[in-house]
Amino acid sequence: AQKITQTQPGMFVQEKEAVTLDCTYDTSDPSYGLFWYKQPSSGEMIFLIYQGSYDQQNATEGRYSLNFQKARKSANLVISASQLGDSAMYFCAMREDNTGANSKLTFGKGITLSVRP
């Protein structure tokens, strides 16, 4: 079974509107971290936001927020007030803390977001 699932096809959003990118995960480890990265066409992977499994509140970083629903094993990224520069591929990733190799990130397949002017 896939550990990180991103099933949305290419997403489109109008500039200045909000958009939600979906991510579900699968783990039996009680301690884990969830990450979102942005990758523009230039190639650099840009860290956006982190959520720990024991964090009581949803993470927020500027225009980015993470809708963390632990019981449903989902960690959706919400981008508010979309900008043209948000057009990129977005990856959800997970790190499991008790596997003995807690440095490893498991990535989803990614979602392409296009922002329309």
Place this chain on the structure above:
Amino acid sequence: DTEVTQTPKHLVMGMTNKKSLKCEQHMGHRAMYWYKQKAKKPPELMFVYSYEKLSINESVPSRFSPECPNSSLLNLHLHALQPEDSALYLCASSLGGGGRAKNIQYFGAGTRLSVL
């Protein structure tokens, strides 16, 4: 500052060449990573160095040889590559340590490698 610097940005090499990719960070991170990424695919982990020691090798062919001369520098030596090795090679670093530490990985801009 969360900067990871990779050089060169682009590299074209023949199958008989020997070349090296370089990665540098000055954030005091003790874990460094090499990833390979094909177009429109997620990154695939190749190697992890923790405190300058190789801790993870994801069964990477021996034509890829990593080296960590010090805690700030990571190299990937390339020899006798195949055309299917053409990809974006990403370096990342993180604080290191286990448990519930955030251990966020920060990535460089990558090296786009073409093997002819």
